[in-house]
Amino acid sequence: MDxxxxxxxxxxxxxxxxxxRGVGWTSPNPAxxxxxxxxxxxxxxxxxxxAGGPHAEIAALQMLKSPGDARGAELFITLEPCSSAGRxxxxxxTIIAAGFSRVVFGAFDPNPLHAGHAVLxxxxxxxxxxxxxxxxxxxxxxxxxxKWICTGSPLVIAKAxxxxxxxxxxxxxxxxxxxxASRRDAxxxxxxxxxxxxxxxxxxxxxxxxxxxxxxxxPQPWRVVWTQKSLPPDARIFTDRYHDRTLxxxxxxxxxxxxxxxxxxxxxxxxxxxxxxxGEALDQHVIDKFCLYYAPLFLGGRVPAFGGxxxxxxxxxxxLTKVRYRCIGDDVRLEAYPQTTAIGGCSGRLNVSPIKIVxxxx
Ligand SMILES: NC(=O)c1ccc[n+]([C@@H]2O[C@H](COP(=O)([O-])OP(=O)(O)OC[C@H]3O[C@@H](n4cnc5c(N)ncnc54)[C@H](OP(=O)(O)O)[C@@H]3O)[C@@H](O)[C@H]2O)c1
Numbered sequence: 001m002d003x004x005x006x007x008x009x010x011x012x013x014x015x016x017x018x019x020x021r022g023v024g025w026t027s028p029n030p031a032x033x034x035x036x037x038x039x040x041x042x043x044x045x046x047x048x049x050x051a052g053g054p055h056a057e058i059a060a061l062q063m064l065k066s067p068g069d070a071r072g073a074e075l076f077i078t079l080e081p082c083s084s085a086g087r088x089x090x091x092x093x094t095i096i097a098a099g100f101s102r103v104v105f106g107a108f109d110p111n112p113l114h115a116g117h118a119v120l121x122x123x124x125x126x127x128x129x130x131x132x133x134x135x136x137x138x139x140x141x142x143x144x145x146x147k148w149i150c151t152g153s154p155l156v157i158a159k160a161x162x163x164x165x166x167x168x169x170x171x172x173x174x175x176x177x178x179x180x181a182s183r184r185d186a187x188x189x190x191x192x193x194x195x196x197x198x199x200x201x202x203x204x205x206x207x208x209x210x211x212x213x214x215x216x217x218x219p220q221p222w223r224v225v226w227t228q229k230s231l232p233p234d235a236r237i238f239t240d241r242y243h244d245r246t247l248x249x250x251x252x253x254x255x256x257x258x259x260x261x262x263x264x265x266x267x268x269x270x271x272x273x274x275x276x277x278x279g280e281a282l283d284q285h286v287i288d289k290f291c292l293y294y295a296p297l298f299l300g301g302r303v304p305a306f307g308g309x310x311x312x313x314x315x316x317x318x319x320l321t322k323v324r325y326r327c328i329g330d331d332v333r334l335e336a337y338p339q340t341t342a343i344g345g346c347s348g349r350l351n352v353s354p355i356k357i358v359x360x361x362x
Pocket of ligand 1: 159160161162168169170177198199200201202203205206226227228229230231249250251252253272273274275276277278303307
């Protein structure tokens with residue numbers, strides 16, 4: 001690997017570590033991280049904390065001992081800097097004024113209207129620009145945001161805790177199918193999304209809270225219920241302190257619900273079951289990502305993790321890619337994407353950006 005690319009990768013990894021600190025907090029904005037490097041030494045770092053607050057590169061600039069320290073330094077940032085005014089002024093103006101000699105970013109802005117603009121602006125100000133460093137990791141950090149920007153619809157993640165034979169309904173005396181460690185992991189997943197969607201029968205059977213527990217405090221995701229009939233008015237989601245974060249969709253199709261959530265700027269939805277709803281989501285091809293937890297037991301019974309109509313020939317099977325397995329104690333966690341899901345939730349347009357520049361060149 002060329003030396004320039006090796007050090008770019010190293011600094012981008014530091015910028016990614018910064019960005020991760022904002023995950024779950026920044027919606028409707030993306031999580032972004034930045035580091036400022038001078039003569040091979042990190043002199044400032046920052047991340048976007050919440051919508052309306054300073055963007056990552058501005059937060060990093062604010063960490064400098066003296067604003068003049070940016071002159072001639074390098075800026076590493078996980079996402080292409082914004083080049084238009086929103087709630088804050090365009091970051092490209094600030095970067096140019098700060099006097100950076102080189103800017104390296106990981107992912108292009110997924111919005112086709114903005115993608116690549118920062119490159120042109122920075123280069124015409126005489127700043128070296130390199131792009132695409134750890135691009136896939138930078139994209140995956142904001143897959144919900146990317147999908148929403150490209151399509152107006154939220155990223156849909158299907159989650160289930162199931163037995164090895166693919167059933168999810170537990171015995172009344174054994175409440176949880178998977179281990180405490182798997183449930184903690186699933187809680188972490190919950191804390192990264194804007195909304196959690198469940199079926200009406202799950203509300204009646206389990207009376208779930210659908211809140212964030214045993215994770216660092218984060219804004220409570222919306223709790224969304226798909227139902228046809230009436231739901232118990234004393235269910236926890238209607239009576240707890242987050243009752244105003246509950247939405248009920250009666251007699252809407254799944255696509256209508258997702259459209260409506262997208263219109264509310266909800267970027268990511270975690271479908272947490274039950275089996276009828278997950279089966280419907282599978283049949284309707286609305287799932288972008290799977291996070292499934294398998295416990296080493298057999299349940300059988302009446303509720304498969306994915307009900308639905310299924311397929312009539314193997315050729316129609318939903319094939320998964322980027323499959324990752326992880327053992328959590330005796331359980332196994334599978335994370336995977338349908339082959340049709342675009343990388344990082346972006347439309348194909350992004351991956352054929354006409355102005356991609358080889359790292360290390362201006
Ligand atoms: N292990 C896990 O990860 C996990 C997670 C969640 C749930 N569960 C288990 O799953 C079981 C419940 O699953 P389930 O498959 O029976 O039901 P479900 O998927 O939770 O809910 C299905 C519900 O969707 C609603 N629905 C169906 N068609 C509709 C339409 N056309 N328009 C609007 N709404 C519609 C109906 O709600 P209404 O009846 O209200 O009209 C129906 O009851 C429980 O035993 C629960 O413990 C397990």
